[in-house]
Amino acid sequence: MIQYFIDGLVSGSIIALGAVGLSIAYNVLRFANFAQGEILAIGAYISMAFIVLMGAGIGSIGPISFGWPLLGSIVFSIAVTSVIVLVVDSVLFRVLRERAASRITFIIAAFGLSLIIRNVITLVAGADQMFLSFYIPRAIPIFGDIKVVPDDIVILVITAICVVSLHSFLSITTMGKKMRAVAENPILAMVNGINVKSVIRWSWVIGASLSAIAGTLHAHVTQLDPEMGFELILPMFAALIVGGVTNVYGAVLGGFLIGLTEAFAVAADLSAYRSAISFLIMIVVLIVRPQGIIGEKERDD
Amino acid sequence: MIDILSFFIFFFIICSFYIISSLGLNIQYGFTGMFNVGIAGFFAVGAYTSAIITGPDYPDTMFGGFELPILLGWICAIVVSGLAGVLVGLVTLRLREDFLAISTFGIAISIQLVALNAESVTRGPNGLYALPKPFSRFLDSAFMSNLCYLIICIVTIVFIYYALERVVKSPWGRVLRSIREDEVAAEALGKNVFLFRLQAFVLGCGIMGLAGAMYANFVRFISPQDFLPIFTIQVYVMLIVGGKGNNLGAIVGAIVIWGLWSASDSLINFIVTPDYQTQAASLRIIIVGMVLVLMLVFRPSGILPEKKHLSS
Amino acid sequence: MLYYFAPTVTVNNSDPSSGKAILQVSNLVAGYQRVLPIVIDVSLEVIQGEILTLLGPNGAGKSTLIKGICGLIEVISGEILFQGENISELETYEIIERRVAYVPQTENVFAKLTVLHNLDLGAILNTQAYAERLEKVFELFPDLSRFRDTTAGKLSGGQRQMLALGRALMADPVLLLIDEPSAGLSPVLRNQVFQHVVQIRDSGVTVVMVEQNARAALSVSDRGAILANGRLRLVKNARELLEDPEVAEIYFGAGSMARAS
Numbered sequence: 001m002i003q004y005f006i007d008g009l010v011s012g013s014i015i016a017l018g019a020v021g022l023s024i025a026y027n028v029l030r031f032a033n034f035a036q037g038e039i040l041a042i043g044a045y046i047s048m049a050f051i052v053l054m055g056a057g058i059g060s061i062g063p064i065s066f067g068w069p070l071l072g073s074i075v076f077s078i079a080v081t082s083v084i085v086l087v088v089d090s091v092l093f094r095v096l097r098e099r100a101a102s103r104i105t106f107i108i109a110a111f112g113l114s115l116i117i118r119n120v121i122t123l124v125a126g127a128d129q130m131f132l133s134f135y136i137p138r139a140i141p142i143f144g145d146i147k148v149v150p151d152d153i154v155i156l157v158i159t160a161i162c163v164v165s166l167h168s169f170l171s172i173t174t175m176g177k178k179m180r181a182v183a184e185n186p187i188l189a190m191v192n193g194i195n196v197k198s199v200i201r202w203s204w205v206i207g208a209s210l211s212a213i214a215g216t217l218h219a220h221v222t223q224l225d226p227e228m229g230f231e232l233i234l235p236m237f238a239a240l241i242v243g244g245v246t247n248v249y250g251a252v253l254g255g256f257l258i259g260l261t262e263a264f265a266v267a268a269d270l271s272a273y274r275s276a277i278s279f280l281i282m283i284v285v286l287i288v289r290p291q292g293i294i295g296e297k298e299r300d301d
Numbered sequence: 302m303i304d305i306l307s308f309f310i311f312f313f314i315i316c317s318f319y320i321i322s323s324l325g326l327n328i329q330y331g332f333t334g335m336f337n338v339g340i341a342g343f344f345a346v347g348a349y350t351s352a353i354i355t356g357p358d359y360p361d362t363m364f365g366g367f368e369l370p371i372l373l374g375w376i377c378a379i380v381v382s383g384l385a386g387v388l389v390g391l392v393t394l395r396l397r398e399d400f401l402a403i404s405t406f407g408i409a410i411s412i413q414l415v416a417l418n419a420e421s422v423t424r425g426p427n428g429l430y431a432l433p434k435p436f437s438r439f440l441d442s443a444f445m446s447n448l449c450y451l452i453i454c455i456v457t458i459v460f461i462y463y464a465l466e467r468v469v470k471s472p473w474g475r476v477l478r479s480i481r482e483d484e485v486a487a488e489a490l491g492k493n494v495f496l497f498r499l500q501a502f503v504l505g506c507g508i509m510g511l512a513g514a515m516y517a518n519f520v521r522f523i524s525p526q527d528f529l530p531i532f533t534i535q536v537y538v539m540l541i542v543g544g545k546g547n548n549l550g551a552i553v554g555a556i557v558i559w560g561l562w563s564a565s566d567s568l569i570n571f572i573v574t575p576d577y578q579t580q581a582a583s584l585r586i587i588i589v590g591m592v593l594v595l596m597l598v599f600r601p602s603g604i605l606p607e608k609k610h611l612s613s
Numbered sequence: 614m615l616y617y618f619a620p621t622v623t624v625n626n627s628d629p630s631s632g633k634a635i636l637q638v639s640n641l642v643a644g645y646q647r648v649l650p651i652v653i654d655v656s657l658e659v660i661q662g663e664i665l666t667l668l669g670p671n672g673a674g675k676s677t678l679i680k681g682i683c684g685l686i687e688v689i690s691g692e693i694l695f696q697g698e699n700i701s702e703l704e705t706y707e708i709i710e711r712r713v714a715y716v717p718q719t720e721n722v723f724a725k726l727t728v729l730h731n732l733d734l735g736a737i738l739n740t741q742a743y744a745e746r747l748e749k750v751f752e753l754f755p756d757l758s759r760f761r762d763t764t765a766g767k768l769s770g771g772q773r774q775m776l777a778l779g780r781a782l783m784a785d786p787v788l789l790l791i792d793e794p795s796a797g798l799s800p801v802l803r804n805q806v807f808q809h810v811v812q813i814r815d816s817g818v819t820v821v822m823v824e825q826n827a828r829a830a831l832s833v834s835d836r837g838a839i840l841a842n843g844r845l846r847l848v849k850n851a852r853e854l855l856e857d858p859e860v861a862e863i864y865f866g867a868g869s870m871a872r873a874s
Binding site for chain 2: 026031032034092095096101103104105107108109111112113115116119120122123126127230234237238241272273275276279280282283286287290
Binding site: 174177178180181184185187188190191192193194195196197296 | 683685704705706709710715717720721722723724725726733734735737738780784
């Protein structure tokens with residue numbers, strides 16, 4: 001039972017990190033980015049590319065089934081994914097922004113984009129699943145009878161570091177404050193002297209970086225699959241909505257909740273329906289408490 | 302000669318299913334501004350309904366196989382899809398556009414999951430086979446049978462087109478458009494916005510269900526793999542390229558995009574060796590995706606922009 | 614019909630005893646879309662240290678003019694010189710960086726953030742001497758100090774207006790553009806706002822404000838400029854405008870009718 005709980009936390013971490021990217025896009029860029037799942041996929045595949053190029057394998061550190069090469073690949077992936085995301089924004093979304101396109105247009109564009117990305121990955125890397133690394137779920141005893149898989153602990157630690165860093169960034173740094181101002185009221189932020197275009201670029205990069213990390217971790221725990229973006233987007237949206245759309249920490253909370261829900265669905269032998277269960281919870285929240293657990297009521301703008 | 306004709310007949314039959322779905326989407330998205338991302342789901346509901354009603358009794362299903370007439374199957378498909386539309390609409394239509402998108406997206410995925418797992422009804426991934434085709438008892442050759450089917454499709458499309466044109470120009474249609482343009486103003490005028498949107502939504506879903514049923518009884522075998530999100534995106538590309546808010550645009554867009562899709566299919570089969578078939582298939586999808594994105598950027602109103610209906 | 618009586622007036626109607634121009638608008642055409650200009654061929658000078666009020670009926674283009682100055686609206690043609698530099702092609706944040714501040718009419722505070730946070734953001738471009746400027750703002754608006762940890766959305770209309778002005782002042786501006794500061798306020802609060810505007814000017818800031826309450830605004834201004842249908846009709850010394858019977862009849866007659874209704 002504990003193992004299911006921890007599995008839930010692990011998959012929850014991945015969903016949480018992805019959902020944060022979604023939340024930033026939603027609050028700062030003001031649209032539901034259906035292509036966010038594909039950004040995780042890009043992150044994972046770029047990591048794979050790095051590892052293949054380096055040729056040094058995954059390595060291992062002590063009882064952990066991955067080593068410095070994987071961490072190095074994450075850093076590389078963050079850099080490359082950020083660049084890709086900025087290029088896409090500059091070519092597509094910026095044009096739509098300048099034209100003051102409707103929210104739906106952005107969403108349709110994101111859909112088209114996700115289709116393109118998913119198939120470019122298939123084109124380049126093939127449709128088969130691949131193994132990034134070998135996640136060995138060998139549990140090691142820590143206290144008495146309690147056994148934990150070391151990889152899981154590392155993943156949770158990485159996620160915790162990401163969340164704390166994000167929090168520091170948003171509350172302490174100037175760019176973080178600017179991002180929050182833009183999320184609240186972009187025109188007033190401009191009038192305040194904030195360079196909104198720069199904030200937008202930073203938002204994309206932060207979202208992409210966290211997604212690259214999440215994607216790589218997901219590929220480590222499961223495997224690389226061109227469909228992985230598509231499989232993750234619904235849980236990510238569910239996490240966003242359940243936790244609270246207006247609040248970036250809501251995405252984190254929601255991520256863990258959805259991860260745990262899906263883990264318990266597997267435990268209850270309902271594995272096939274687990275996305276449907278997350279989705280059901282999302283719908284219930286949308287009807288009963290649309291602002292989510294820690295979100296605030298939004299004004300319709 | 303017959304071969305080429307056969308090919309075109311087949312092409313237009315499949316195209317018809319897209320045309321009808323496009324027309325259904327036009328009511329929801331083009332005229333009322335509702336962003337329904339669950340088209341594949343309602344199409345699937347129609348297809349499975351007709352399959353269950355008209356299909357033979359399979360040994361491994363507990364429900365279905367009524368072997369009833371095809372027309373009845375299609376009518377049931379419209380009704381059941383419409384009912385699904387009511388259910389979904391009641392739950393989701395009060396939501397804002399992006400939440401509506403997420404919800405309908407999830408619903409389509411859920412419907413596909415049910416199709417995949419409710420094996421006692423849908424036979425899961427094995428699908429439902431040996432579905433009857435209209436007039437197949439009377440016609441021997443595949444060519445004649447298809448030609449007959451094409452005629453059925455064209456008649457249906459013409460009927461739906463003219464019916465929708467009437468609807469759109471009617472007072473009801475005007476209210477829909479006013480809701481799309483300014484919901485608050487429509488509310489202020491005393492219109493029950495939610496009810497109108499629900500009606501439009503259900504109408505669209507019913508039409509999509511019909512398309513699904515017609516699909517099922519033509520290809521005679523359906524499985525959950527036939528109802529993937531790519532279908533939803535294809536229909537959106539068709540409507541956006543053709544011109545949303547314009548019924549003729551929906552038809553034109555479907556023909557253009559299906560033409561592009563089929564042509565690229567043939568071209569790729571011709572050029573690419575079997576080893577690279579899957580990757581070639583990806584290229585096709587990429588091209589369609591790019592058409593969508595380019596259209597959104599450069600000509601969002603589509604080939605045939607919406608006609609300005611003069612209010613009386 | 615009332616407003617077509619004068620041809621477009623151009624520059625140099627300034628008070629002879631005044632100083633130099635801090636802002637020079639020349640033949641400005643601006644609007645939300647190229648094909649639909651709202652401000653049409655406006656030329657105007659703003660003298661350093663003055664309070665200039667823009668007046669005119671609804672839709673005259675007053676708000677659009679100041680939005681054009683701070684870059685929120687596209688400049689279709691014409692030139693805007695601020696302290697000698699052409700700012701008509703600059704982005705809003707670049708103009709704000711040059712110490713121009715703008716207070717919009719609505720949504721002029723970050724409603725979900727606290728008062729202190731709002732003021733904080735006002736200083737985000739220039740954190741030097743933050744403490745001193747905060748002190749000055751609190752001196753000018755004691756209420757803000759008392760409510761510094763309250764969420765801005767919970768403030769009353771008058772307090773929110775003070776916060777909006779305070780936020781703009783945190784950036785230590787040279788030129789302050791205000792869009793209808795007295796909108797939605799009771800006469801008592803309205804006068805308070807105008808007194809604040811005078812205090813702000815006395816501390817060295819040049820003020821341009823758009824106002825509907827013509828009489829009250831002119832009574833604290835140095836000059837008034839009247840716009841109608843996107844064009845500049847008249848620029849005169851404020852007292853002369855107040856005392857001119859013809860102008861009074863046309864503009865304040867209409868204004869007081871509006872206020873009465």
